[in-house]
Amino acid sequence: MIDEIIKKEECCGCDACYNICPTDCILMKNDQEGFWYPSVNNVECIECNACVEVCPALKKASIETALDIPEIVAAYSTNEKNRVESTSGGMFIEVATSIINEGGVVFGARYNEQHLVEHYYASTLEGLEALKQSKYLQSKIGESFREVKKYLLEGKKVLFAGTPCHIAGLKNYLNKDYKNLYLIDFLCRGVISPKAYEQFLKSMENKYNSKIKRVWFKNKTYGWHRFSTKIIFENGKEYIEDRYTDVYMRGYLEGPLFLRPSCHECKYKTLPRYSDVSLGDFWGIEKIKKHLDQDKGTSIFMVNSEKGRELLEKISKNLIYEKTSVKDIYLGNSALTISAPLTEKRGEFFKRYLEEDFSDLVTELLKPSLSKRIKKTLRKFRILRFIKKLLKMVYHFLVH
Template sequence: MNENVRFKGEPAFSILTKEKCTGCFGCENSCKFKAIKMTLSQEGFYFPEIDTERCIKCGKCALNCPVLNFKSHNFGENYVKVYASFSRDDKVRFESSSGGIFTEMAQEIIEAGGIVFGAAWEKDLSVKHLQIKDRKGLSKLRSSKYIQSNLEGIYLEVVKAAETEGKKVLFTGTPCQAAALRTFTNSENLLIVDVLCHGVPSKVVFDEYIKYISNNDEVVSYNFRDKANGWSKYGVKAKMGNGKIYKCITRKDPFFHGFICDLYSNLSCYDCKFASIPRVGDVTIGDFWKAPQEIMDERGVSVVIANNHRGEKFLEKLYSKNKIDLHPRKLSEALKGNSRICNGFLNMRKNREEILKTVKKRGFIYIAENYINKTKRYVLDK
């Protein structure tokens, strides 16, 4: 596979290096000639392959690449409205990664006859964006999935729903995915919610880790953010086909520890241009880590940022309907526990390439013992 992808045509001609490509599927969605296919690289990240026989060099793919052609039109730091927030429905709050804000936003769209697009687990523990039209289906999109999502054709489905069909649409995804979607449409019917993202770890490493914790048995469900012990003490939980369950506090789980220590993230995540203010979505959501004592709650607290008038109006609507609590906070408070709000830099570990070349040959336990366990940084160290 080529290290770089070359987008040709008028009015754009660009070369996107492997270090910059986010795997957002913007180029794949743009090509009506089906000349672009997203495949997992040997390192375990989506990367475009271009069929030169199908390609007519129109340049549309470059125009829908957010790395090459996106600039946020949201307001800057002097505008953003920052809140500590949570659902007033305790069941929703407990079943969510943090404060349950996504679910409340999604339910509002569903009740208006709209469609929600978000990431869901597949049976093989890959992640794929789906469209959901009823409240029952929202459970598939709830909770964090830290693996890259497959968005084949999804941006086109969003455009169809919001522009052609005139429906209310909510799309949630990582900042690079949100930026890619914005190159396709700025419909007033569309609300884009970008999640605070630390980056995405290698699917190759994740698959080897799953083999390790399951002893090669089938894993029927996996949760990165089980809150049985509380929001700040969350853990991973996997259920096997034979009924066995793997549970581990997140900071002690080897895969999550290696991920949060930046051992095997996508190259573009180490210098993310979308982890900045102004943000790319109408609303930004995440965990309010290191929340002030007066709002700290083990049921979960979200940091919510209104990045423009559209986002602010939607949040105020939920608040007026008594669906969510909104506590205005300073941006500086949110940054204490989540620097990725406006800082896309991560420290790339010197062993990253070696790990990704070795893991399939030696297995996850070798990676854990020789690289992950030797890192000194503790996950979510309070």
């Protein structure tokens, strides 16, 4: 049984075991940190071992269709609205639109009424709106894998977008290559605890004395490079802070304080990839192709298979794009293959996060140590001393 075999630090919570179980005796339950793990009803279990066979942490997913060397382009949509409202360059919405226009369905992450994230499928262009933008917490897959298979067997084109571990879990669940299935993953730093996210929302509601109406991560009000977290409240007030000041993004990027344990040693940050296409923010594009950066978002579009080439060709007329290379990705997005570090502060966060205000706790944990503050002060002092010396030299030159 899967809950007796899989190590907790290896389980990615992809729900493949939940979807494959023929007796529905597996439930995905939250632990104290808020992450889902399989729990098996021993009475109903028939010991078929299907859950073990489908687990991507125990059985590596197939990469038979992957290109030996992925092809990389830097790209953005010529549709200004799609570009600005998307996380980076609007590539996902362009691909998804092409699939919908061919009568297909698209699976991706959306917010539910509680502002939590779940996987959902869209079959209309209107339905795609809910799938735009990155949602910075783990998405609940639910029965999406079963629904994907149903549509595939009906002959529909299916696009499934998710984390690299979602893709590996889905491939194991399907256990064959479907010509009408297209897979997109993204350059994932790691998934955030839904319960930690709820504590963040609770902190914001207390501060603004109002329920939340909308959450929008990576909002581009201050530009793509200074992406912001924007929250709109029912009382009309708004919270907007950029990546350097928003406590949630700081906890995610600077900590990291609240990632799933498996994300710190991710098994799915591989080359070749399991997906047909990998998407991400092309941080550092201004250093190699400055003309492709208007601070509105530029995407990494990594072609991993022939299907990936097909998808790029479908949308190429709607893009501005140029070829680049894998090494260019590492200028600013090491999440391609490198896992986020595991720190002691993560453990401290989860010991206290249910009892203390989220914002106060994150601010405290990310406060630089005394030694770092001293070094920073000394560095400023040296810079000021240098400036004074330089000014004296300029003055001496001018008067003589």
